[in-house]
Amino acid sequence: MAVDLRKIKKLIELVQESGIAELSITEGEESIRITRYSPHTSSTHESAHNPPPSTASSPKLAKARDALPMIEGFVQLSPMVGTFHTSQGQTEAPLVRVGQRVARGDTLCIIEAMRMQNPIEAERDGIVGAIWVKDGDDVAFDQPLFTLIET
Known part of the structure; x- marks a missing residue:
């Protein structure tokens, strides 16, 4: 090859x-x-x-x-294997966008696993600097989902 x-x-x-x-x-x-x-x-x-x-x-x-350009911050990892969803429903707006300020405990996304909708919460306060996966993507355990820029 x-x-x-x-x-x-x-x-x-x-x-x-x-x-x-x-x-x-x-x-x-x-x-x-x-x-x-x-x-x-x-x-x-x-x-x-x-x-x-x-x-x-x-x-x-x-x-x-x-x-690649580097974004300093906290990388929030997937706590499970499943399907990444940006919103709670197909017709609903995304839970977060790049540039949005989030607080610890805010829901960032939903990971669907075994037909269960699991809300993934921000592990700390910050601004969403990057979203590393697209809606509907399969994610693995410990796969980066978001970079949160600390304020």
């Missing part, structure tokens, strides 16, 4: 510019997955940066991590 670094670099730039959390592409037997978060985020997640992108295990792509 020949790796076209120009094509991969262009995909990384597209992920950066669009602000999406993840991109997966498959062409024949070749596939690549680029994410803006790391599955190895610190368990304390104090003063965490943007979760760095991880890519299809290519050491040459590690340099791409330095290209």
Whole structure:
């Protein structure tokens, strides 16, 4: 399998510019997955940066991590596996938006697991600096959901 670094670099730039959390592409037997978060985020997640992108295990792509803008703040992680929802219903407004001030205990999102709607509350006060997943995305345990900028 020949790796076209120009094509991969262009995909990384597209992920950066669009602000999406993840991109997966498959062409024949070749596939690549680029994410803006790391599955190895610190368990304390104090003063965490943007979760760095991880890519299809290519050491040459590690340099791409330095290209992303960093957001200083508290990274709130998913406490469970499930489906991420930005609102309590399909026709309702999102619970939070980037730039919105939240207080500890405010509901940030809903994670649906085993047909149960689980409200996820802010672990601290702050301003929503980033939302790392899209409505309807599947999330994993300890996956970054939000970056809260401390005020």
